[in-house]
Every structure is written in C-alpha cells, then in structure tokens.
Amino acid sequence: MINQAVLRELEGSTFQLTEEQKDIRQVVREFSEAVIAPRSAEVDETAKFPWDIYKQMAENGLVSLPYPEEYGGGGVDPVTECILVEELSRVDLSAALACLVNTLGSKPILLGGNEAQKQKYITQITSGEKLCAFGLTEAGAGSDFMGIRTRAVKKGDKYILNGTKLFISHANVSEICTVFAKTSPDPGLKSLSCFIVDSSSPGFKVGKIEHKLGIRGSETAELIFEDMEVPAENLLGSEGAGWKLAMSTLDHSRPGVGAQGVGVAQGAFEFALKYAQEREQFGQPIGNFEAVQNMLVTMAMKIEAARLLVYKAATSVTNDNREKSMHASLAKCYGGDIAMEVTTDAVQVLGGYGFTKEFPVERMMRDAKITQIYEGTNQVQRMVISRHLLKGYK
Ligand SMILES: Cc1cc2nc3c(=O)[nH]c(=O)nc-3n(C[C@H](O)[C@H](O)[C@H](O)COP(=O)(O)OP(=O)(O)OC[C@H]3O[C@@H](n4cnc5c(N)ncnc54)[C@H](O)[C@@H]3O)c2cc1C
Numbered sequence: 465m466i467n468q469a470v471l472r473e474l475e476g477s478t479f480q481l482t483e484e485q486k487d488i489r490q491v492v493r494e495f496s497e498a499v500i501a502p503r504s505a506e507v508d509e510t511a512k513f514p515w516d517i518y519k520q521m522a523e524n525g526l527v528s529l530p531y532p533e534e535y536g537g538g539g540v541d542p543v544t545e546c547i548l549v550e551e552l553s554r555v556d557l558s559a560a561l562a563c564l565v566n567t568l569g570s571k572p573i574l575l576g577g578n579e580a581q582k583q584k585y586i587t588q589i590t591s592g593e594k595l596c597a598f599g600l601t602e603a604g605a606g607s608d609f610m611g612i613r614t615r616a617v618k619k620g621d622k623y624i625l626n627g628t629k630l631f632i633s634h635a636n637v638s639e640i641c642t643v644f645a646k647t648s649p650d651p652g653l654k655s656l657s658c659f660i661v662d663s664s665s666p667g668f669k670v671g672k673i674e675h676k677l678g679i680r681g682s683e684t685a686e687l688i689f690e691d692m693e694v695p696a697e698n699l700l701g702s703e704g705a706g707w708k709l710a711m712s713t714l715d716h717s718r719p720g721v722g723a724q725g726v727g728v729a730q731g732a733f734e735f736a737l738k739y740a741q742e743r744e745q746f747g748q749p750i751g752n753f754e755a756v757q758n759m760l761v762t763m764a765m766k767i768e769a770a771r772l773l774v775y776k777a778a779t780s781v782t783n784d785n786r787e788k789s790m791h792a793s794l795a796k797c798y799g800g801d802i803a804m805e806v807t808t809d810a811v812q813v814l815g816g817y818g819f820t821k822e823f824p825v826e827r828m829m830r831d832a833k834i835t836q837i838y839e840g841t842n843q844v845q846r847m848v849i850s851r852h853l854l855k856g857y858k
Contacts, residue, residue, distance in 0.1 A: 479772060485544050488529075492551035495524055496559075504556040507681035508827050513637045514681050518562040522592025526552070527563045532574070535582055536590035542778035546723040550771070553727025554734075557831040558681035560724065565633045565682065567720065568839070569596035571713040572642040572658050576700040585640055585660055597638035599629040599661070599687055600710060607844050609644070609710065614689065616645035616657060621696045623647075623659065625689040628671065631838075635685040636670045639663045643689070644710055647703045656706030660698040667692030678830035711789075717839055718792035719777035722799025725835040726771045729803045732810035732828040733763045739814050739823075750813075759809045766802035773798055790852040797845035800835035807832040 481489075499520050507514050521527050530545040531537025540548075545567075552560030566589050573585050573596075588594040605611035614627025625645055635641065641661045648655040661668065671686030700709060737760055740751035750756050777795035781788045807829040811818035818825050836842045 479775060485547055488540070488544055489547045489551055492526065492548055495526065496552055496555040500552070500555045500559045504559065504824060504827065505821065507558060511680040511683070513634070513683050514559055514562060517559050519592065521563050527566065527592050528590035530567050531586060531590050535586035542782040543775045546719060546774050546778050549720050549723035550727035550730065553724045554731040557724055557728045558679040560727065561633065561679060561682035564720065564724070565598070566596045568713070568717045569598040569638065569640065569642055571716050572700055572709050573660060575712050575716070576658065576705060576709045581660060581700070588640065594640050595634055595638040597632050597634045597641040599632050599641050599643040601629060601631050603628070603630050607841060610651070610653065610656070610707070612644060612646055612656065614643070614645040616647050616659060616694070618647070618696065623694045623696060623699070625659070625667070625692045625694055627689050629687040631674065631684055632687050633682055633684050635687045636673060636683055641687065642700070644706050653707040654704035656710070657703050658700040658706040658709050659694050660700065661692070661694055665692050665694065677833060678827070679834050714839055715781050715789050715792045718796035719774050719781060721835055721839050722770060722774040722777065722795035725799030725803030725832065726767060726774055728828050728832045728835070729763070729767050729770070729806035732807040732825050733767060735823065735825055736760065736763070736810040736813035756813060759813055763806045763809055766806055770799045770802045787852065790849055793845040793848040796839065797842045797849070800842055803832035803835050
C-alpha cells in the first residue's frame with residue numbers, strides 16, 4: 465500500500481534565497497577562502513585541531529551564528545545555518561567541524577535543557593570560550609545505540625558515571641560534553657538519560673586518539689569515565705528522556721551532515737570544472753571531451769538536487785513537520801552519497817594529478833567518506849526512510 469501522505473511530503477517546493485542569506489554565503493565564503501584554505505593541507509597532514517582557525521571563526525561570529533539570540537547566538541533560520549555549513553565544508557570539511565561539532569554536542573541542551581542549563585552552557589559555547597562534544601557511541605553501541613553500557617547511578621545530589629565512549633569528535637579539546645548513559649539496567653528505551661559533563665570533573669579522561677582517513681583536523685577520541693561525579697542538576701530533562709533526546713538531536717543534525725556533503729562536493733566540483741578548462745590533451749582542453757562533460761554535468765545535477773533536499777529537510781525539522789525524520793534522513797543520506805560520488809569523480813577528472821597531494825581533491829574525497837558514516841550510517845538512514853515509506857507514519 466502506498467502512503468499518499470508520505471508521497472505528498474516528497475513533492476518539490478520552489479525555492480529562492482533571501483538577500484540576507486546570499487550576503488551570509490558571501491561573507492562565509494570570503495572567510496573560508498582567506499583563513500581556512502591556506503591552512504587545509506597542513507592541518508590534514510598534522511591532524512591537529514586548528515585552534516587559530518577556531519578562534520577566528522568565533523571572533524567573526526561564525527561559531528555563534530546558528531544559536532538563538534537569547535544565548536548570544538546569531539539567531540539565523542535553518543537554511544542560513546545550512547549555508548554556513550556548506551560554505552565552510554566547500555573549502556575544508558575538517559575545519560568546518562571546528563564549529564559544527566559544537567552544534568551537535570549542544571543540541572541536547574537546546575532541546576532538553578532548562579533555562580539555567582542553557583544560560584550557563586550555551587553562552588559559553590557562543591562566546592567561543594568552550595567547545596562542546598557529543599557522547600553517544602560506544603564500542604558495542606554504534607548503529608544500535610541502545611547497546612550503551614555507560615552507567616549513571618544516583619547518589620544523593622550527584623550521579624556517578626562509569627563507562628567508555630568511542631569515536632567522540634573533539635573529546636580531547638572540548639570542555640563540555642553531552643553524555644548518554646543508562647540510569648536503569650533494564651533494556652527499554654526509558655533506561656537512557658543524558659547529562660551535561662564538564663571535562664574538569666575528576667574521573668573524566670581522554671583515551672585513545674584515532675588515526676583517521678579523513679577529517680583529520682577534527683580530532684576523534686575515546687572518553688573514559690571512572691567514578692566521575694556529575695551534579696544531579698546536570699541531568700537533561702528527566703531520567704529516561706535520553707532516547708527521545710538522542711533521536712530528536714539526530715533529526716536536527718542530519719540535514720547539517722547533508723549540507724557538509726553538499727559543501728565538500730561543491731568544492732571538489734568547482735576545482736574539477738576549472739581544471740577541465742585548463743588541462744589540455746590531444747591539443748585541446750579535456751573539458752571539450754564528452755566523457756569529461758558528462759562527469760561534470762552529473763556532478764552538478766547531484767549537488768543541486770542534494771542542496772534543495774538539505775534546505776527542505778532543515779526547514780521541515782525546525783517546523784516540527786510530521787515527516788521531519790524522513791526528510792532529515794533523505795538529506796543526510798543523499799548529501800553523503802553524492803559527496804562521495806562527486807569527490808571521487810573530481811579525482812577522476814584530474815587524472816593522475818587528482819591522486820596526488822598537490823591538489824585538494826584527494827583530501828576532499830577522503831573527507832567526504834565520513835558523511836556516509838557518522839550520525840547514523842547511510843544504511844541506517846535508508847532503514848528510517850523505508851519505515852516511513854512502507855509502513856506509513858504512526
Ligand atoms: C570520525 C568519526 C567521528 C564520530 N563522531 C562521533 C561523535 O562526535 N559522537 C558520537 O556519539 N559518535 C561519533 N561517531 C560514531 C558514529 O556515529 C558511528 O561510527 C556510526 O553511527 C556507526 O556505528 P559503528 O561505527 O559502531 O558501526 P556499526 O553500527 O557496527 O555498523 C557497521 C556496518 O553495519 C551496518 N549496519 C549496522 N546495523 C545495520 C542495520 N540494522 N541494517 C543495515 N546495516 C546495518 C552499518 O551501516 C555499517 O555499514 C563518529 C565516528 C567517526 C568515524
């Protein structure tokens with residue numbers, strides 16, 4: 465049976481950027497090209513978090529742009545937030561993550577926190593003073609995060625946390641982290657809770673730092689909690705609210721991952737396009753050959769389609785649309801898939817030079833891969849989409 469309501473949600477919408485959105489795109493593009501691009505190859509090589517770039521992002525208002533004004537943010541609309549993500553990722557996804565991981569880590573506070581928690585923690589992030597990480601994944605709990613084993617046991621006015629988180633972006637550079645832990649041994653969804661954790665708490669340790677294929681300037685580490693005390697006032701919402709908060713956070717963050725895909729694909733595409741006009745073989749620019757033209761055209765089509773899907777999903781999630789989870793998954797999955805396809809084709813357009821570190825497209829191809837993996841693999845996104853399509857929305 466075809467779910468007509470879901471199909472209607474998939475229908476297209478016309479779209480036009482406002483003058484303000486175009487201006488913000490221009491400002492972020494100029495910043496990215498002037499500040500980030502000259503450092504990208506070196507940051508990729510050294511695999512160290514680019515503190516100097518982060519500081520300049522904060523000074524120029526890019527870190528705070530996506531947050532509500534009442535907590536020191538720029539208060540921009542969801543499409544403008546996607547434009548910020550796209551433009552930073554177009555030059556360097558790894559550097560983009562310097563401010564984007566904050567938005568993931570702090571989303572549980574914005575969605576589930578009380579006023580005092582938001583005033584205390586969100587303002588420290590918007591001011592650029594502290595970074596915020598997101599601690600969900602564990603060795604045995606990736607796609608199926610209900611397999612989490614980190615425990616939080618209440619003792620008086622504190623919770624005692626024990627456990628280990630894996631693959632946590634910026635775990636070693638963030639002073640704030642939202643951490644998901646079991647507050648009950650039973651296997652149900654209500655057993656999961658979410659806490660705001662300060663890295664200065666005794667018992668908070670950073671473990672192994674990963675050596676990665678891409679996004680190498682965005683450091684990824686293990687987080688270990690050994691009898692770490694967390695004040696009870698740092699619980700987000702109530703005990704048992706963790707599963708809902710994680711799902712809702714991912715709905716909000718997935719269009720942004722789609723935007724990362726669109727951005728990195730756009731950067732690689734522009735580079736390949738220019739190269740095809742300049743590189744000559746058989747006495748003419750390679751862009752004159754139909755096989756190369758077909759690659760460039762297909763790249764452009766995929767990017768354009770993914771971009772509109774991302775803007776639609778970001779708006780749908782912010783408006784709490786009934787089908788927001790499907791829209792978020794469509795945008796994340798398609799944005800990630802085309803990022804991988806387009807960056808791989810960009811390497812192909814550059815031939816042997818594309819395979820060398822002389823040009824940025826090989827880095828973009830390595831960076832793009834992560835958009836198919838984190839915040840729910842693209843297989844998991846397809847599972848979410850197919851549930852909506854086949855079973856309808858309940
Ligand atoms: C660089 C990097 C940064 C990250 N940052 C963070 C972070 O900041 N915070 C955080 O909490 N996590 C983070 N992660 C973790 C990331 O979200 C997980 O790696 C991801 O969700 C997949 O989990 P997994 O690695 O355990 O893979 P698994 O769940 O073990 O999956 C392995 C394979 O099986 C497939 N699979 C699993 N279940 C199904 C199914 N039901 N149907 C079909 N296929 C399935 C997957 O698609 C995948 O191909 C990060 C990971 C990386 C690599």
